[in-house]
Amino acid sequence: MLGTEDASPLTFWAAVNSEDGSYLQLDDVVVTQRELADHGRVTIAGVVTAVRARHEGASFDSDVFAIADGMLPARVQEAAEVTVTRVEPEVYVPPLPGAVAYRAEGEARDSALSFDRMQRRLPMGTGRDGQPVFLNADFLDGSRGAHVSISGISGVATKTSFATFLLYSVFKSGVFGGDAINTKALIFNVKGEDLLFLDHPNTRLDERTRAAYHRLGLEAGPFPQVSVYAPARAGDRTGSPDVASRLTGVDPFYWTLSEFCSDRLLPYVFADADDERQQYTMVVHSVTAQLARNAVDKDGGISIDGTPIHSYEQLVDYLVEQLNDDATRGGWAGSAVGLGTINAFARRLINSKRDLARLIRGDLPAKQQHRISTADGAQVTVVDLHNLPDRAQRFVVGVTLKTEFERKEKAGSAKPLLFVVLDELNKYAPRDGSSPIKDVLLDIAERGRSLGVVLIGAQQTASEVERRIVANSAIRVVGRLDPAEASRPEYGFLPPAQRQRALLAKPGTMFVAQPEIPVPLAIEFPFPAWATRPGEAGPAPRATLASMISATDPLTVVKGKDDGIPF
Known part of the structure; x- marks a missing residue:
């Protein structure tokens, strides 16, 4: 000790005897005793x-030249x-000056990082x-x-790659026992169709990467x-599904219009964050109630x-007509609502026709598979949004999260667990x-733990995400950061050196903070063993044959059933 x-x-400082080749680098684990x-x-x-x-013994900056030439006595000292x-x-006492410190390995390293106190240790990478x-x-x-909560620059921080690796570790490590099934x-x-091939092996997988998985027990x-x-x-x-690269196994x-009305989905058409501050939201809720009461499936x-x-276009035109008619306006919007408020509602509703007409349909059959659900036999459900405009993306995310959260509430049990991975949080x-979407996400953040719903949220800027969602995240992960973002108080859990390093982090390097360890740990996680883009996708495994059959014959539903096809 110095x-x-x-x-x-x-905190303490340890001297390093560099003359015999010893060194310490950032993230090394050090142990001393008293x-x-x-x-x-x-x-x-x-x-x-x-x-x-x-240099010890130097007084001026220029002394470094004299020391290098042997003209001044000095010694290089690292600490x-x-x-x-x-x-x-x-x-809690400080170590004493002169005490010997050493780099921890094996059991000493596990003890220093509290790994020995973890009854269920989930591998997330290597140090x-x-x-x-x-x-x-x-x-x-x-x-x-x-x-x-995962933060970092888009395209560099590999946020989605780390989220999927974390899921893979949950499913494959054995840490969750029988619950993982x-x-x-x-x-x-x-973003693109990158996540549509999770069930295809990565053709770029090599023996070095396989060895990295083996070191983690995977x-x-x-x-x-x-x-x-x-x-x-x-x-x-x-x-038919709107995809270009994956031709089979996509639902x-x-x-349907009936579901849109009976399930009260109209508020998710107005899912922009500023909408709730507008008075026309009163009209939204009034019209929603009227649709649920009066719409009949036919x-x-x-x-x-x-x-x-x-x-959907006809529905919008019908609603606008009812709101513009003096005889019916009060029944649909309420008698206390002014004409300006109704016009604001109507303008936004009309603008939604272009974005939502393909999602809310009256010309397609109510097939069993047409609604997104995690209740079927698949362990991972991927919802492709990249072809949809922003308003339609918000609608799908909001309605899907609402439906899944309500399903978990009705189940009344925290098991089985449901992990929700959402980028651009x-x-x-x-x-x-x-x-409405923000309300659902807040509900998940604050009550999801008791219901078995776990949010894995990714964003470029944690400083722009609702505070209560970030505060309720027990695990915080940071990849490559923008310099301005790194200075925000949301990253106060990072020591100054790690904040600086986050500006230089290469893809695959993350800083992970968890409650039991007071210092975030720098890790590297392996290259994905699954295809992350169409060009990497190897032959589909037999596990996808069930969905191939379902896509061929829409009347035959075989997903998740015991049909002799191994899952």
Whole structure:
């Protein structure tokens, strides 16, 4: 221990004898000890959070040249700042100057990082020393905490890749025991068709990557049970899914006009965060109630007071007509609502026709598979949104989360678990304003733990996400950050050196903070063993044959049933 720097029970400096080749780098785990008369030997362990090197004996900056030429006597001295992670027994005294410190390995490393206290250790990557780093599963599945917040620059921070790797570890590590079989994941795909091939092996997988998985106790491979949903093509009377690269094993999703009315989905048409501050939301709720009360399912469409309606466009036109008619306006919007408020509602409703007409249909059959659900046999459900405009994306996310959360509420049990992976969280739950989607996400963040719903939210800027959602995330993960974003108080859990390193982090490097360890751990997670884009997709495994049969014969539903096809 250095004698020239103050040591405290929480931080201390260790000298490094670089002349014999010794060194300490950031993230190394260091252990030292101190003998106390009444407590015996106290072990103090921590993680290196800063390293420095300087000349001892130099007075001026220019002395470095004289020292290098041998004209001035001086010595190069390295030192490392260590932030304490564990004291055993818990007697908080500083280490003494001159005490010997060493790099921890094996059991000493596990103890320093509290891995030995984790009853369920979920592998999430390797540390700088190449050894596995674990996440306490109790803070992921709701036992003691839940939810994950992942932040970083789009395209560089590999947020979605880490989220899917974390799911793969949940399903394949054996840490969750038999519960992993019934655990489900709902993933919203918002960028290209990259996540539509999770059940295909990655053709770029090599032996080095397989060895990285083996070090973590995992077998490298694709997700075995994946169900893919894509929006029905606009104007297609067969309801075929709108995808380009994946030709089989994709189910279309849409909502019938009857479902739109009876399930009270109109508020999700107005899902912009600023909408709740507008007075026309009173009209939204009044019209929603009227549709639920008066719409009758008829001939694939609906009938309202004897008027047949067979498309979303016709429904919008009918509602606008009723609101513009003096005789019917009060019944639909309420007598206390002014004409300006009604016009504001009507303008936004008319603007939604272009975006939502392909999702709310009266020309397609109410097939069993047309609505997104995680209740079928698939372990992972991917919902493709990348072909949809922003308003339609918000509608699908809001309605799907509402439906799944209500299903879990009715079940009344935290098991089986449901993991929800949602990118661009700052768009759906922004810091300011409110919306139906934000209300659902807040409900998941605050009550989802007790119902077995775990949110894995990813965003470029955590500073723009609703505070209560970030605050309820037991696990916080940071990849490559923008310099301005890194200075925000939301990243106060990162030591200064890690904040600076987050500006340089390469893809695959993440800083993970979890409650039991006071210092975020820098990890690297393996290259995905599943295809992350169409060009990487190997041959589909037999597990997808069931959905291929279903796509061939829409009347035959075989997903999740015991039909002799291995899952």
